[in-house]
Amino acid sequence: MKPSDLIQALAVVVIWGFNFVVIKTAVSEIPPLTLTALRFTLVALLLTPFFRPSRDQFASIAMLALVLGFGHFGMLFIGLRGVDAATTALMIQLGIPFSLILSTLLFADSLGKVRILGVALAFSGAALLAGEPKGGAPLSMFALLISAFCWAWANVLIKRRSDIHPLTIIGWMSLLAIPILVVCSLLFESDQWHSIQGASWSAWAALGYIVIGSSILAYYLWYRLIARLSINQVAPFSLLAPMIGVAAGILILDEALTLYKVVGGTLTIAGVGLIELRQARLRRLKLLTPDL
Numbered sequence: 001m002k003p004s005d006l007i008q009a010l011a012v013v014v015i016w017g018f019n020f021v022v023i024k025t026a027v028s029e030i031p032p033l034t035l036t037a038l039r040f041t042l043v044a045l046l047l048t049p050f051f052r053p054s055r056d057q058f059a060s061i062a063m064l065a066l067v068l069g070f071g072h073f074g075m076l077f078i079g080l081r082g083v084d085a086a087t088t089a090l091m092i093q094l095g096i097p098f099s100l101i102l103s104t105l106l107f108a109d110s111l112g113k114v115r116i117l118g119v120a121l122a123f124s125g126a127a128l129l130a131g132e133p134k135g136g137a138p139l140s141m142f143a144l145l146i147s148a149f150c151w152a153w154a155n156v157l158i159k160r161r162s163d164i165h166p167l168t169i170i171g172w173m174s175l176l177a178i179p180i181l182v183v184c185s186l187l188f189e190s191d192q193w194h195s196i197q198g199a200s201w202s203a204w205a206a207l208g209y210i211v212i213g214s215s216i217l218a219y220y221l222w223y224r225l226i227a228r229l230s231i232n233q234v235a236p237f238s239l240l241a242p243m244i245g246v247a248a249g250i251l252i253l254d255e256a257l258t259l260y261k262v263v264g265g266t267l268t269i270a271g272v273g274l275i276e277l278r279q280a281r282l283r284r285l286k287l288l289t290p291d292l
Contacts (some may be wrong), residue, residue, distance in 0.1 A: 060083025069177025089245025
């Protein structure tokens, strides 16, 4: 990985680390699906006039609107409404073992004992986090589980369509996700307009960070990285995001650092780290023995 790629990867995880706190601030005032629809509306307005997909790219972006737009972001925002930022930052790391599982199912990749152990540790840690008394509503935890899975699925879809410009994906995925989110918001949420009108300056500032920092800048850099490099090269950097997210949740939102978070978070990060170390070793072996 070149130094410029390293700097971009670090910038992304810092933005994402603070993003958990920022989203938590916004969803405390605006319903989550409404907030997600607002986010994508602003992103679409900023990007779609300048980046347009070709006809053959449209179906892939439409799929991403469902998987990434609603499945990942919508469920992430719902989860953060009922779970603190620190726990969310840890739970969302399940996207990495989910990526490994999808790779095994779709590409017949062999897991091996080390990676199986990593997956077991990661999910054991997540189970401990989910079982924390007063740690969060079960439905919110389930939403985060879906969000992590959809993040892994979306990475596979994006890797397959590396020919599409990252900002085209971001803009048009946002545009196509809006109707899904609006319909779901009308069905499952209430007082949307009242909450928007009464939102404080901090909620709007948080939305600005989500739109400019997380949705456009961070994902643009992330998509460029996974298009040029292997997912396994880029994914390990996401390990830094939960550490930043946990620290930000505790220091900024005054969230409690409980034994469940310490033990569950350690197991989750250890499991994900074990997976990534094994992936890195396999990549080195493949480079040394290309015929295998």
